[in-house]
Amino acid sequence: MFNFKKTATAGVLALSTALGGAASAEETLSFVTWQKTDAAYGAWWAEAVAELEAKHPGVTVEMTQLGRKEYADTLFTMFAGGTPPDIVHLAAFEYQPFAEEGWIEPLGPWIEKSGLDLDGWAGQETCERNGETYCLMLFYAGFVMAYNEELMKAAGFETPPSTFEEYIAAAEAITGDSDGDGIVDKYGLGMDTIRPAPVMHAIQGLVLDSGGNWTVDGKPTLDSAETIEGFAKWKAIVESGVNPKQAAGNDLRQMLIEGNLGMYIDGPWIYGILNRASEEMRPKLKIAHSPLTPPVGGTSNVLTMPSDISDDRKALVWDFIQIVASKEFQNKFADYSGNPAPRPGLDYVDNIEKDGVFAVFQEATARAAAAGVDRLPRGLELYNSQLSKVIFNETQRMITDDLDPAAVAAEIQKQVLAFD
Amino acid sequence: MIDFSSPRHRHKLGYLLIAPALIMMALIIVYPILLSVDISFQDVKIARIGSDRKPFSIENYEWLFTSGEFYNSLWVTVRLLLFVGGTALIFGFACALLLNEKFKGRSFARLLVILPWAVPEVVAVVIWAWMLDSSFGVFNWILLTTGMISEPIAFASDPTSAFFSVCLVMIWKGYPFICIMLLAGLQSIPEEQYQAASVDGANVFQRFWHVTIPNMLPVLGVCFVMTALWVFRDFAIIFVLTEGGPVGSTKSLAIMTFEQSFQFFRMGRAAAVGVITLILCAILSRALVSRFAKSVA
Numbered sequence: 001m002f003n004f005k006k007t008a009t010a011g012v013l014a015l016s017t018a019l020g021g022a023a024s025a026e027e028t029l030s031f032v033t034w035q036k037t038d039a040a041y042g043a044w045w046a047e048a049v050a051e052l053e054a055k056h057p058g059v060t061v062e063m064t065q066l067g068r069k070e071y072a073d074t075l076f077t078m079f080a081g082g083t084p085p086d087i088v089h090l091a092a093f094e095y096q097p098f099a100e101e102g103w104i105e106p107l108g109p110w111i112e113k114s115g116l117d118l119d120g121w122a123g124q125e126t127c128e129r130n131g132e133t134y135c136l137m138l139f140y141a142g143f144v145m146a147y148n149e150e151l152m153k154a155a156g157f158e159t160p161p162s163t164f165e166e167y168i169a170a171a172e173a174i175t176g177d178s179d180g181d182g183i184v185d186k187y188g189l190g191m192d193t194i195r196p197a198p199v200m201h202a203i204q205g206l207v208l209d210s211g212g213n214w215t216v217d218g219k220p221t222l223d224s225a226e227t228i229e230g231f232a233k234w235k236a237i238v239e240s241g242v243n244p245k246q247a248a249g250n251d252l253r254q255m256l257i258e259g260n261l262g263m264y265i266d267g268p269w270i271y272g273i274l275n276r277a278s279e280e281m282r283p284k285l286k287i288a289h290s291p292l293t294p295p296v297g298g299t300s301n302v303l304t305m306p307s308d309i310s311d312d313r314k315a316l317v318w319d320f321i322q323i324v325a326s327k328e329f330q331n332k333f334a335d336y337s338g339n340p341a342p343r344p345g346l347d348y349v350d351n352i353e354k355d356g357v358f359a360v361f362q363e364a365t366a367r368a369a370a371a372g373v374d375r376l377p378r379g380l381e382l383y384n385s386q387l388s389k390v391i392f393n394e395t396q397r398m399i400t401d402d403l404d405p406a407a408v409a410a411e412i413q414k415q416v417l418a419f420d
Numbered sequence: 421m422i423d424f425s426s427p428r429h430r431h432k433l434g435y436l437l438i439a440p441a442l443i444m445m446a447l448i449i450v451y452p453i454l455l456s457v458d459i460s461f462q463d464v465k466i467a468r469i470g471s472d473r474k475p476f477s478i479e480n481y482e483w484l485f486t487s488g489e490f491y492n493s494l495w496v497t498v499r500l501l502l503f504v505g506g507t508a509l510i511f512g513f514a515c516a517l518l519l520n521e522k523f524k525g526r527s528f529a530r531l532l533v534i535l536p537w538a539v540p541e542v543v544a545v546v547i548w549a550w551m552l553d554s555s556f557g558v559f560n561w562i563l564l565t566t567g568m569i570s571e572p573i574a575f576a577s578d579p580t581s582a583f584f585s586v587c588l589v590m591i592w593k594g595y596p597f598i599c600i601m602l603l604a605g606l607q608s609i610p611e612e613q614y615q616a617a618s619v620d621g622a623n624v625f626q627r628f629w630h631v632t633i634p635n636m637l638p639v640l641g642v643c644f645v646m647t648a649l650w651v652f653r654d655f656a657i658i659f660v661l662t663e664g665g666p667v668g669s670t671k672s673l674a675i676m677t678f679e680q681s682f683q684f685f686r687m688g689r690a691a692a693v694g695v696i697t698l699i700l701c702a703i704l705s706r707a708l709v710s711r712f713a714k715s716v717a
Binding site: 073076080081097100101103181184187194195196244245247251385386392393396397399400 | 665
């Protein structure tokens with residue numbers, strides 16, 4: 001029997017669904033990232049974008065490449081101007097001010113609604129602030145050491161160092177003038193000394209190796225005995241001349257693949273950079289565990305969405321996040337990047353069989369995670385930039401004015417406690 | 421209907437024609453300035469266009485005037501202004517005097533002088549950063565191989581070296597513009613004045629002091645004002661070379677503004693630094709323009 005009311009309701013529902021579909025069919029989502037042109041990550045992102053577009057015919061994702069150096073500034077300007085990208089990709093240490101301003105959508109309700117299980121997801125706790133989840137962690141990694149085997153053996157070391165003392169001894173043995181012109185041209189190790197964040201991370205490795213950290217239970221511990229020991233180790237390295245005096249991370253990586261640097265502690269992304277070395281140099285470059293225990297490591301980058309886009313667009317972005325978080329795409333992440341993905345319970349047997357270095361990355365990540373290491377200082381997340389500047393300035397002063405590490409640590413602690 | 425051809429309304433046509441340009445300037449220049457002033461009086465971390473205005477507060481200025489960082493940046497800016505402005509002016513003037521003389525290859529020499537000005541700033545500074553690299557830079561290599569130094573100079577990590585490295589690059593980048601301006605000024609001095617001075621027995625130094633300098637004062641004044649304003653607002657050279665370090669030795673007011681806004685996300689404080697910079701630039705420009713205008717009169 002014809003029921004007008006039911007038919008009308010069904011008609012309205014069908015129409016609204018069709019219109020909704022039509023609306024989403026015409027959507028273009030903006031996605032800004034610094035990884036689009038990266039050979040490994042860029043290909044992974046492209047596949048995820050293609051998957052979303054296939055799932056939602058007519059929806060297109062406009063992926064735009066931005067340089068890493070100006071990335072946060074540009075995103076900040078886009079948000080401040082009221083035109084944020086729909087798919088928000090940020091470094092793990094960058095999202096907090098955005099969340100603090102209410103610009104990032106709390107993902108709790110979306111996670112609950114979709115049933116996405118994030119238990120055991122590596123580094124996911126960094127995405128949580130004030131009891132709310134603001135992002136999906138895309139990568140958590142432990143640092144490893146890339147080294148030049150030929151330089152190492154020539155210096156009398158058959159195996160890579162496994163302790164701080166061995167690390168320094170090897171660095172001292174490698175450093176020297178190889179062509180006899182009186183100018184040092186081979187350096188034992190590389191540590192960035194000119195940019196605040198990498199300097200902070202380099203020193204953090206030494207602090208961790210000494211048994212300390214920047215914060216304990218969210219409270220600053222920059223003047224603890226262990227932290228002071230870390231500062232002292234850094235000062236000794238810089239003053240010993242085993243490290244190029246004025247070099248940024250990219251310069252050091254270049255020196256490594258050109259055969260002018262013995263050892264460089266870095267994230268697993270260093271492996272891709274080693275492949276840029278010449279055919280002659282590549283076989284000499286190896287990956288080993290960091291001689292520092294536990295290794296520096298931590299959260300890398302996150303995916304989220306802005307709070308002030310339409311619900312339709314939020315639903316599409318959430319679909320994208322779910323694609324990225326799926327088992328299939330987490331496996332693909334490991335395949336493309338050559339690094340363990342944050343999703344727990346993945347099988348890496350094939351990856352390890354294909355390249356044994358994968359096992360080193362997996363273990364380094366496990367070591368860093370087991371020690372609860374994160375480059376982002378817990379409790380000081382909002383002040384990460386200020387903290388890195390303070391540490392950078394005061395440790396530079398320690399070198400230029402030959403200050404006592406304990407006095408420097410006390411000054412840093414004082415400045416950090418005054419953050420408002 | 422208004423008859424714009426009548427003498428009574430003719431001036432209105434003029435106003436009407438320049439109105440679009442004035443409105444555009446107001447939108448592009450005046451609105452951001454007013455916005456910055458407004459933000460500087462709010463305790464705001466991240467400002468957003470269209471969001472509710474926060475209560476009036478002088479907290480940013482209180483912080484600014486009690487912050488050692490601000491006085492350090494101000495002092496760095498003043499030192500840069502005096503050193504870069506003064507040296508670039510002297511060097512630019514010397515080059516302009518040289519290029520004003522007739523000699524073989526003058527056109528090529530003029531091209532060479534202008535070259536640093538034509539090279540994109542960031543590209544040039546990156547090249548300088550490599551040349552000044554402590555471990556592999558050509559400067560240290562020359563100094564070491566010639567035996568002038570025994571240890572490499574840490575151009576970017578020693579405060580004094582870093583400051584003078586920044587000055588060197590700023591002078592290199594800035595002097596060609598001064599040279600071009602002064603060269604144009606030199607060419608506008610009537611030859612008869614030099615001839616008359618020569619007839620009166622003036623030697624080359626007297627001609628320079630009594631003919632060239634008085635004629636060039638207005639141009640010198642404009643050049644100094646423009647160089648001063650350039651030093652105040654230049655960001656790329658310092659940022660690419662040292663990012664304001666080490667230990668704040670090259671942190672100018674422009675770098676401090678960037679740091680507060682885009683690194684520490686304290687836009688209220690950054691706006692306060694910007695407003696103070698604007699006031700200082702306005703005072704400086706007014707004082708210098710007035711002084712040189714009077715000297716000409």
